[in-house]
Amino acid sequence: MTEQRRALATLSRQLYKKGWMEGTGGNLSLRVEGRILITPSGAHKGRIRPDDILELTEEGLPTGDDRRKPSAETSIHRAIYRLFPHAGAVIHVHTPDAILASLQGNEEIRLPPLEVIKGLGFSLPEEAPPIPLFENNPSVDKIAETIENRLKNSPAPLPVLLIRNHGTTVWGDTLDEALRHIELAEFCFRVMGSLSRTDRHRS
Numbered sequence: 001m002t003e004q005r006r007a008l009a010t011l012s013r014q015l016y017k018k019g020w021m022e023g024t025g026g027n028l029s030l031r032v033e034g035r036i037l038i039t040p041s042g043a044h045k046g047r048i049r050p051d052d053i054l055e056l057t058e059e060g061l062p063t064g065d066d067r068r069k070p071s072a073e074t075s076i077h078r079a080i081y082r083l084f085p086h087a088g089a090v091i092h093v094h095t096p097d098a099i100l101a102s103l104q105g106n107e108e109i110r111l112p113p114l115e116v117i118k119g120l121g122f123s124l125p126e127e128a129p130p131i132p133l134f135e136n137n138p139s140v141d142k143i144a145e146t147i148e149n150r151l152k153n154s155p156a157p158l159p160v161l162l163i164r165n166h167g168t169t170v171w172g173d174t175l176d177e178a179l180r181h182i183e184l185a186e187f188c189f190r191v192m193g194s195l196s197r198t199d200r201h202r203s
């Protein structure tokens with residue numbers, strides 16, 4: 001899995017440079033052959049090397065005798081993989097745009113009907129599809145449980161969810177697809193922030 005470790009480490013450093021994984025925040029994972037490769041807990045995401053990537057079973061247990069701690073948000077990644085059998089990659093980032101967007105709804109937020117939503121797999125954005133929104137909680141396991149329980153019965157229309165005052169999580173069949181999803185989701189949140197500033201200015 002050398003190639004996959006390298007891909008995760010490279011993307012981690014790239015997303016850090018974009019300002020999306022500040023202060024050790026954010027995490028990335030890949031599901032490969034029944035294993036989860038994931039970024040470590042508490043590590044600076046701008047300095048991740050392929051050897052820093054941890055390998056877990058789908059139950060979240062370390063393979064071999066690796067005693068390093070995986071991402072504190074591993075339970076959210078595992079919930080996504082259980083919910084979406086096709087998902088092969090999960091990306092979670094902390095951005096100011098996502099946090100501002102997360103303040104614009106209760107259990108969901110509505111995206112503006114932007115052309116780029118097509119890139120998230122939604123064909124005609126005449127009506128903005130909702131993004132499920134979850135409350136933050138000091139217990140990540142609790143957030144993961146809430147996500148799994150709600151999305152099991154009411155699947156997300158786009159491969160994106162938000163946690164209030166926290167950040168964005170996306171998934172995709174591949175790491176490249178998940179990267180496209182996070183870029184487009186963050187683009188939409190950025191536009192939402194600009195639109196609400198314009199509205200405030202007008203009123």
Ligand SMILES: [Zn+2]
Nearest residue numbers: 026073092167
């Ligand atoms: Zn987070």
